[in-house]
Amino acid sequence: MTADNETLRTAAERALIEQYEAAPTADAVKLLREKAIAGFRSRGLPNRRVEEWKYTDLRRGMSEALPIAEAPEAGEARAAVDAVAGFGDMAGARIVFVNGLYVPELSDIAGIEGLTITSLATALGEARPQGLGDLAGTVTDSALDLNTAFMRDGALIEVAAGATIDRPVEILHVATGEPAATYTRHVVHVGTGAKVRFNEVYSGKGRYQTNTAIEFSADKGADVSWIKLQNEGHQAQHLSTFVSALEAEVGFDHFVFNSGGHLARTQVFLRFNGENARAGLRGTMLITEDQHSDVTLVVDHAVPNCVSREFYKSAIDGKAKGVFQGRINVFQHAQKTDGQMMCQALLLSDEAEMAYKPELEIFADDVQCAHGATSGQIDAELMFYLQARGIPEAEAKTLLILAFLSQVIEEIGDEQAVEALEERTRTWLGY
Amino acid sequence: MALLEIKNLHARIAEDGTEILRGVDLTVNAGEVHAIMGPNGSGKSTLSYVLAGKEDYEVTEGEVLFNGENILEMGPDERAVAGMFLAFQYPIEIPGVATMTFLKAALNAQRKARGLGELPTPDFMKLVREKANKMNITPDMLKRPLNVGFSGGEKKRSEILQMELLEPTLCVLDETDSGLDIDALKVVSDGVNRLRSPERAMVVITHYQRLLDHIVPDIVHVLSAGRIVKTGGPELALELEKNGYADYIGEAA
Ligand SMILES: Nc1ncnc2c1ncn2[C@@H]1O[C@H](COP(=O)(O)OP(=O)(O)OP(=O)(O)O)[C@@H](O)[C@H]1O
Ligand SMILES: [Mg+2]
Numbered sequence: 139m140t141a142d143n144e145t146l147r148t149a150a151e152r153a154l155i156e157q158y159e160a161a162p163t164a165d166a167v168k169l170l171r172e173k174a175i176a177g178f179r180s181r182g183l184p185n186r187r188v189e190e191w192k193y194t195d196l197r198r199g200m201s202e203a204l205p206i207a208e209a210p211e212a213g214e215a216r217a218a219v220d221a222v223a224g225f226g227d228m229a230g231a232r233i234v235f236v237n238g239l240y241v242p243e244l245s246d247i248a249g250i251e252g253l254t255i256t257s258l259a260t261a262l263g264e265a266r267p268q269g270l271g272d273l274a275g276t277v278t279d280s281a282l283d284l285n286t287a288f289m290r291d292g293a294l295i296e297v298a299a300g301a302t303i304d305r306p307v308e309i310l311h312v313a314t315g316e317p318a319a320t321y322t323r324h325v326v327h328v329g330t331g332a333k334v335r336f337n338e339v340y341s342g343k344g345r346y347q348t349n350t351a352i353e354f355s356a357d358k359g360a361d362v363s364w365i366k367l368q369n370e371g372h373q374a375q376h377l378s379t380f381v382s383a384l385e386a387e388v389g390f391d392h393f394v395f396n397s398g399g400h401l402a403r404t405q406v407f408l409r410f411n412g413e414n415a416r417a418g419l420r421g422t423m424l425i426t427e428d429q430h431s432d433v434t435l436v437v438d439h440a441v442p443n444c445v446s447r448e449f450y451k452s453a454i455d456g457k458a459k460g461v462f463q464g465r466i467n468v469f470q471h472a473q474k475t476d477g478q479m480m481c482q483a484l485l486l487s488d489e490a491e492m493a494y495k496p497e498l499e500i501f502a503d504d505v506q507c508a509h510g511a512t513s514g515q516i517d518a519e520l521m522f523y524l525q526a527r528g529i530p531e532a533e534a535k536t537l538l539i540l541a542f543l544s545q546v547i548e549e550i551g552d553e554q555a556v557e558a559l560e561e562r563t564r565t566w567l568g569y
Numbered sequence: 570m571a572l573l574e575i576k577n578l579h580a581r582i583a584e585d586g587t588e589i590l591r592g593v594d595l596t597v598n599a600g601e602v603h604a605i606m607g608p609n610g611s612g613k614s615t616l617s618y619v620l621a622g623k624e625d626y627e628v629t630e631g632e633v634l635f636n637g638e639n640i641l642e643m644g645p646d647e648r649a650v651a652g653m654f655l656a657f658q659y660p661i662e663i664p665g666v667a668t669m670t671f672l673k674a675a676l677n678a679q680r681k682a683r684g685l686g687e688l689p690t691p692d693f694m695k696l697v698r699e700k701a702n703k704m705n706i707t708p709d710m711l712k713r714p715l716n717v718g719f720s721g722g723e724k725k726r727s728e729i730l731q732m733e734l735l736e737p738t739l740c741v742l743d744e745t746d747s748g749l750d751i752d753a754l755k756v757v758s759d760g761v762n763r764l765r766s767p768e769r770a771m772v773v774i775t776h777y778q779r780l781l782d783h784i785v786p787d788i789v790h791v792l793s794a795g796r797i798v799k800t801g802g803p804e805l806a807l808e809l810e811k812n813g814y815a816d817y818i819g820e821a822a
Contacts, residue, residue, distance in 0.1 A: 518624070519661055520661065520663055522621075522623055522624070522645060523657070523660075523661050523663065524663075524671075524674075524675075525622075525644060525645035525646040525649070526621050526622070526623075526645045526646075526648075526649055526655055527646075527649055527671075527675035527678075527679075527731065527735065528646050528649035528650050528675055528678045528679040528682065528735065529646055529674055529675055529678045530644075530646045530678060530682075531644065531646065533674065533678060534646075537666060537670075537671075537674060538663075538665075538666075540665070541663065541664065541665025541666045541714075542665060544665050545664065545665050
């Protein structure tokens with residue numbers, strides 16, 4: 139489709155372009171925005187003929203473009219945030235976005251040594267924040283283009299070299315339920331040898347659209363754990379892009395817990411820039427009714443001697459559809475790459491579906507890479523064993539689903555986080 | 570009243586309709602220990618599964634009364650709550666479910682179904698540790714996923730631990746002795762004997778006399794080709810040990 143094919147645009151595409159034109163910004167990233175909307179004009183919303191979006195046809199799935207969200211009243215914001223069962227009191231620092239806008243009164247970002255958090259909206263009034271757009275610029279994608287064109291607010295997070303941040307940094311996104319769209323962009327940089335954990339949480343109710351993007355970079359030897367809890371309302375649309383680059387000897391663990399959204403997509407782009415780094419990308423998906431949830435990964439082993447583990451498990455009920463696409467690219471010089479990808483799904487109803495597309499693109503000759511997938515029902519033998527001990531059918535089923543999902547949740551290692559996610563899983567299962 | 574009464578039980582494999590049990594009659598009274606012996610493939614495990622309520626089998630004729638009540642329409646969990654316990658010939662592994670978690674879920678589910686409250690966790694832990702200790706099951710094993718990586722003998726001991734914890738009234742032991750070393754055989758038999766009581770009955774499926782040296786049966790049956798073809802006292806097991814099944818295979822055919 140070319141830019142001239144106006145008539146072929148969907149209502150949502152037209153509305154998005156009009157929204158952009160109606161409210162031109164003159165901020166420090168105007169050029170980035172212009173480039174992004176131009177990209178969107180030429181590509182439109184991704185449809186199933188776009189290979190990366192094969193199973194998540196956004197042209198069909200996104201029937202409208204909601205107006206950009208307004209800041210809620212203080213009381214409403216507080217009530218919405220109070221209603222969120224995120225990670226409880228785990229967090230040390232917390233930055234809160236309600237309807238996509240930073241709410242200082244509900245946030246707690248100061249006073250932790252080695253940690254600097256600022257609001258993107260404030261920064262954009264002055265100059266282009268350092269790093270903004272650098273990593274995003276390496277990815278061509280319409281959801282990300284929309285984020286760049288419309289980004290309103292976000293967090294700029296800097297973890298100083300050598301710092302150890304004891305308690306997790308929470309980035310909380312809450313929607314109050316207005317039919318509106320939010321665009322947040324976070325830029326996170328972790329300095330050499332620093333150690334930190336992040337909890338990224340999405341929650342809300344009603345029919346709204348979240349488009350969020352994170353640019354994440356970690357310098358040599360950093361040790362970072364990142365957990366995303368995607369618990370959007372069941373009518374929400376959630377589009378999220380995580381673009382990351384790891385320098386040498388970084389240890390990075392990313393986990394996404396997907397249970398919300400009518401249509402949800404988490405796309406993770408990860409690039410190894412330095413040797414002897416390790417990344418664990420993991421997640422669970424718990425969906426039901428007519429939910430559609432997509433996890434798409436692109437892992438670039440651009441240098442030798444890096445290890446990546448990709449491990450995802452899903453429990454799919456009702457008419458829900460899960461999608462997992464994982465692509466591991468091993469560059470020509472990236473010898474001794476070790477990449478193992480596994481995707482497992484439990485289909486809890488006849489109509490539940492899981493689409494799986496693994497891709498290994500290997501240009502080096504001395505590598506260890508593999509992928510595998512399983513998808514099936516709950517094992518009848520296991521069910522019989524539990525029931526034969528007096529455990530009722532429904533509870534036996536719950537125990538087995540929990541056990542299945544726990545196997546990846548427990549790889550997070552951090553006991554508190556594991557417990558929090560298992561608790562969320564139990565809640566989802568009604569246990 | 571008999572604790573268990575099996576009358577003319579016929580059962581086939583649900584999937585392909587092959588008939589395995591062809592008219593089993595068996596009455597077990599409270600306080601008794603019955604041994605069932607018989608050639609490989611004669612239907613011993615099938616009988617135990619049909620009693621426990623496994624869906625792979627379809628009962629085509631006959632009835633099973635447990636405490637005078639027809640249990641064939643009951644789910645496996647309801648049968649367990651009613652007091653039935655099957656120690657599996659091949660206990661399966663349940664990855665992701667810690668043994669302790671499983672034991673707690675089972676005990677509390679049964680208590681709940683009987684209208685009792687859940688056992689407080691500290692009391693439960695104490696109870697399990699005590700019983701586990703007697704079965705030579707270490708606290709470390711209790712933390713591991715059920716049966717995952719357990720040796721053959723450990724799996725069998727874990728079955729008996731479950732039985733001791735759940736205190737069923739009818740214990741069906743399917744080749745619990747197979748795969749046990751000499752010491753473990755003693756541990757398991759002692760566990761079973763501890764449970765012997767006037768209210769409780771045992772049906773012990775085995776191929777070997779040596780188990781019956783430890784768990785002395787009142788009555789011994791021979792199951793051949795899906796039917797009980799001979800019933801006698803403990804001396805029948807000794808005779809079988811000496812002469813094999815040759816005399817009975819013909820009879821059933
Ligand atoms: N689910 C099943 N599917 C197919 N065949 C089965 C099934 N269950 C039992 N059978 C067959 O039924 C027959 C009886 O099996 P069963 O396991 O009851 O024998 P058994 O007496 O316990 O033997 P063993 O002494 O070897 O344990 C065998 O031929 C077996 O292969
Ligand atoms: Mg058998």
